[in-house]
Amino acid sequence: xxxxxxxxxxxxxxxxxxxxxxxxxxxxxxxxxxxxxxxxxxxxxxxxxxxxxxxxxxxxxxxxxxxxxxxxxxxxxxxxxxxxxxxxxxxxxxxxxxxxxxxxxxxxxxxxxxxxxxxxxxxxxxxxxxxxxxxxxxxxxxxxxxxxxxxxxxxxxxxxxxxxxxxxxxxxxxxxxxxxxxxxxxxxxxxxxxxxxxxxxxxxxxxxxxxxxxxxxxxxxxxxxxxxxxxxxxxxxxxxxxxxxxxxxxxxxxxxxxxxxxxxxxxxxxxxxxxxxxxxxxxxxxxxxxxxxxxxxxxxxxxxxxxxxxxxxxxxxxxxxxxxxxxxxxxxxxxxxxxxxxxxxxxxxxxxxxxxxxxxxxxxxxxxxxxxxxxxxxxxxxxxxxxxxxxxxxxxxxxxxxxxxxxxxxxxxxxxxxxxxxxxxxxxxxxxxxxxxxxxxxxxxxxxxxxxxxxxxxxxxxxxxxxxxxxxxxxxxxxxxxxxxxxxxxxxxxxxxxxxxxxxxxxxxxxxxxxxxxxxxxxxxxxxxxxxxxxxxxxxxxxxxxxxxxxxxxxxxxxxxxxxxxxxxxxxxxxxxxxxxxxxxxxxxxxxxxxxxxxxxxxxxxxxx
Numbered sequence: 001x002x003x004x005x006x007x008x009x010x011x012x013x014x015x016x017x018x019x020x021x022x023x024x025x026x027x028x029x030x031x032x033x034x035x036x037x038x039x040x041x042x043x044x045x046x047x048x049x050x051x052x053x054x055x056x057x058x059x060x061x062x063x064x065x066x067x068x069x070x071x072x073x074x075x076x077x078x079x080x081x082x083x084x085x086x087x088x089x090x091x092x093x094x095x096x097x098x099x100x101x102x103x104x105x106x107x108x109x110x111x112x113x114x115x116x117x118x119x120x121x122x123x124x125x126x127x128x129x130x131x132x133x134x135x136x137x138x139x140x141x142x143x144x145x146x147x148x149x150x151x152x153x154x155x156x157x158x159x160x161x162x163x164x165x166x167x168x169x170x171x172x173x174x175x176x177x178x179x180x181x182x183x184x185x186x187x188x189x190x191x192x193x194x195x196x197x198x199x200x201x202x203x204x205x206x207x208x209x210x211x212x213x214x215x216x217x218x219x220x221x222x223x224x225x226x227x228x229x230x231x232x233x234x235x236x237x238x239x240x241x242x243x244x245x246x247x248x249x250x251x252x253x254x255x256x257x258x259x260x261x262x263x264x265x266x267x268x269x270x271x272x273x274x275x276x277x278x279x280x281x282x283x284x285x286x287x288x289x290x291x292x293x294x295x296x297x298x299x300x301x302x303x304x305x306x307x308x309x310x311x312x313x314x315x316x317x318x319x320x321x322x323x324x325x326x327x328x329x330x331x332x333x334x335x336x337x338x339x340x341x342x343x344x345x346x347x348x349x350x351x352x353x354x355x356x357x358x359x360x361x362x363x364x365x366x367x368x369x370x371x372x373x374x375x376x377x378x379x380x381x382x383x384x385x386x387x388x389x390x391x392x393x394x395x396x397x398x399x400x401x402x403x404x405x406x407x408x409x410x411x412x413x414x415x416x417x418x419x420x421x422x423x424x425x426x427x428x429x430x431x432x433x434x435x436x437x438x439x440x441x442x443x444x445x446x447x448x449x450x451x452x453x454x455x456x457x458x459x460x461x462x463x464x465x466x467x468x469x470x471x472x473x474x475x476x477x478x479x480x481x482x483x484x485x486x487x488x489x490x491x492x493x494x495x496x497x498x499x500x501x502x503x504x505x506x507x508x509x510x511x512x513x514x515x516x517x518x519x520x521x522x523x524x525x526x527x528x529x530x531x532x533x534x535x536x537x538x539x540x541x542x543x544x545x546x547x548x549x550x551x552x553x554x555x556x557x558x559x560x561x562x563x564x565x566x567x568x569x570x571x572x573x574x575x576x577x578x579x580x581x582x583x584x585x586x587x588x589x590x591x592x593x594x595x596x597x598x599x600x601x602x603x604x605x606x607x608x609x
Contacts, residue, residue, distance in 0.1 A: 001037060001059060003044075003051045020044035022055070022084065038084060038091075041196055050077055057081035062088065062609045063575045064120055064567055083195055086123045089565050089577045090188045092607035112576055114568035123565045125185035127581055128558030128588060129168035131601040134189060136534035137163065141223040142216070149212050157192040158205035166531035168555065170509025173202040173524070185563045188602050206523030213526060217283055220533055224280045228540065234277030236494055237300065237314045239293055240501040241270040242511040244521070251518045257290035261511065269513060271504075271525050272296050277493055279500060279536050284529045286522045294320035301332070309333060311479065313494050319476075328478060335491050338375065338474040342464025345377045345472045353485045363484035368476075376475040376487050384471025391466050394435035395459070401428040402441065406455040418445055421452050438467050503535065504528055507551045538595070545594035557587045563602055570608075580604040 001024045009016050020040040025032050046054055053073050058081050060071050073081070137143050137160060146156050164186055165176030177199035180186060187194045209216065224230065241259060243266035248254035254267035268289025274282045287296055297318055311333040314323075319336035327334045350364040362379040405424055408414040415421065421443060429436035438461050444454040461467035475491055482490075504510040510528045515521040535551045542554070549557070565579040584592060584599040592599045 001055045003040070003055060004034065008042075017042050022058070038088060040084070043196060046077065046080055050074075053077055054081055054084075058085050058088075061085035061122075062577065062607075064118075082123070083193075086565065087193065089123075089579045089607050090602075090605055091191075092577070092579075092605040112568070113571045114576060115571075116568075118567075118569035120567040121564050122567065123579070124562045125188070125564075126168065126183055126559055126561070127185040127189070127563045127601045128561040129555060130164055130184060130186040130189055131561075131597060132538055132558060132591070132595060133164035133167050133534060134160070134186075135595060135597055136537050139223075139227065140220055140534065140537055142220060142530070142534075145216060145219045149215065151208055151212075154197075154201070155205055155208050157190060157194075158197065158201045159209060160190060161186060161192075161194060162202050162205055162209075162527050163531050163534065166508055166527055167534060167551075168559075170507065172509075172514050173206065173527075174199050177202050185602065188563065203520060203523075206527055207519060209526055209530070210519055210523045216530070217281070220530070221276070221280060221282050224276075224278075224533075224537070227537075228278065230276055230278050230280075234490060234493060235282070235301075235310050235312045236275040236277065236497045237273070237297060237312060237318060238494065238497045238501070239270050239272045239287070239291075239296065239318070240505070241268045241289055242505065242513055242525075243268050244516075245512045245514050246516075248516050248521075250516050251521060253286060253288045253518055253521070255289035255291075261505070266512075269521060269525070270296075271510070271529075272300055273497070273500065273529070274300055275497060275500065277490075278540070279497075281529055281533055284526065286525055293317040294323055297323045298326050301327075301330075311335060311490070313491060315494060324476075333477070333479045335475060335477040335479065335487060337491075338476045341474065343377075343466070343469035343472045343474070344464060345379050345469055347379070350377075350379070351484050353488070361488070363488055365484050365487075372478060374477050374480055374487070376477070376484060378473050378475065378488060380471045382471075383473075387466050387470040390433075391435060391470065394433040395438070398428060398432040398435045398439065399457070399459075402439075402455065402457050409452060409455065416451050416453075418443060418450050418452050421455070434466070437462050437465070500532065503551060504532055507555075508532055508535070542591065542594050545590075547591065547594055554591065557585075557591065560585060561588060561601075575609050577607040577609065578604065579606075 001022055004021050004023050005018050006021065007016060008019050019042050021036045022038040022040060023034045023036050026035045027033075050073075053071070054077050057071050057073055057077060061081060062085055142163075143156065143160070146159060151159070161180050162173065162176060165171075165179055165184070168184065169176065169179040171179075177194070177197070180194040186192075241257070243259060243261065243263040244251075244254055245266070248267050251267075251269075253269050255269075256264065256266075257268050258264060259266070259268055270287040270289055270291050272285050272287060274284075276282055283300060285296075285300055294317070297314070301312070309331060312327055313335045316337040316339050319334075319339055321339075324334060324336070345362070346364055347362060350362040353361050353363065355361050359380070359382050364377040364379075366375045366377065367373075368375060402425070405421065409416060425441055425443075439457050439459050441455070441457045443452050444456070445452055475487065477487060479487065508528050508531050510525065513521045513524055515524055538554070539551065542548075547554075561582055561584055563579060563581045565577055568576045568578075570576050579602075581600050581602055589599055591597075
């Protein structure tokens, strides 16, 4: 084999450029013809003086038993030789089972006589996550959507790589590119050589996704509705944030604020999600890291064109009075945690249900004064135990602080000025977590009123608070027809949204963000959202078959399957190369059967050289 450089003209622009091909000589009809073995493309980086070494190394990899001495070559040449040898085997014709003859119902076998001791196993690449990821993308119609939007084949491949890389090995786009080139068999499944792509191709692919973001989200959710026959009745809305690595001066959304991961030392960006009750994302949007939660709702829902009467479920941080009024004026129903107000509960007027954890829960429904809302007072015995412990700990800490101040008054050098001690008591109240409201603190002073001579306090629990009604919280809704249990169980769907955020952050690489450009950081978050849609699709399908594992567990199960090339020396001196996937283990086979997927991804490729 040798490498041939050929000049080619672009038919559209007339531009001339060189392409490189791996060719071999073959005698056909008494003449020697050059047969192209592999097209190496126009961006072939190996220097011309190294071409003979590269070709020799490829020959050695395809005929490992014939090499008398190992061929020493530089790392770039070795890496290229292994890649091209792997492509030659991977692109060999697929092996079709031989048809059965008339007297035998079993397919005819292909027997080859080989030297068992000559076996070599090379090019192991993961294929399990790639197989189910492609299945999800195809079933959701995302690949067809990209084609319909005019996205070119190369960019489509980069987008597929971004999404499945986020599912299989969460990380930055650069980490995804490394995974695609060195560890994944995705390129084999879609007939793309990711090694010929620059990692910038993945960044540019995220730009294309952002360009068509709304259209993709709309079509994707429409496919989900069709596949699972979803009824648009419940809409869940919440926000989370993630942090940037380093200072991000060029991104106007990178702002410091309250980090839900306790990373307030870093700039943040906020992700808002509108989900269907089934857990699929209807719409996503990124906001500044310091955005006020309540200010984001109207813009998100206004663009959805949700059906009249859809029920919106959200937590107290978003349920401002302005948002509640807006929802009512625009024909939405709502179910939220009441902000503020006093706690109350009458057990004699309540009903008792059982939670998913088989714990009792007491519910009391009450009509608001204007008759337009229902208030659902909920009392959880397990939550009561937790809040009682929290209140007791906070009260003890506050009293201990007061006791320390009181004892210090007897020490000669301790600060006794009235204004300074008021500041100390104020700081204690600030750190008390609300426990200080149940205490009356008195500072006794001398005749001048400036020097404190004694400190006393008395605890009097304030009615309607955690101290008197532990374990009680209140929901409010303008849905007047539902009973207590249906209202509460619908609201608990919001806890599923929290699990979505956990999945995005811990399982799908939402955090941290390394990009400094605003559009690229938005693209990173959007790729994660699309990967979540695929994961949710797979989990819903698997749940119907009784498989309820988390994505992290499913990914571990899928990751054990590899595509491997087995190389043998035959009796006639030729070399047999067979590339196929390892046999699916029982847990993996159960996943494939539940999804209706071929358990041998990529099929079997055979090359005799």
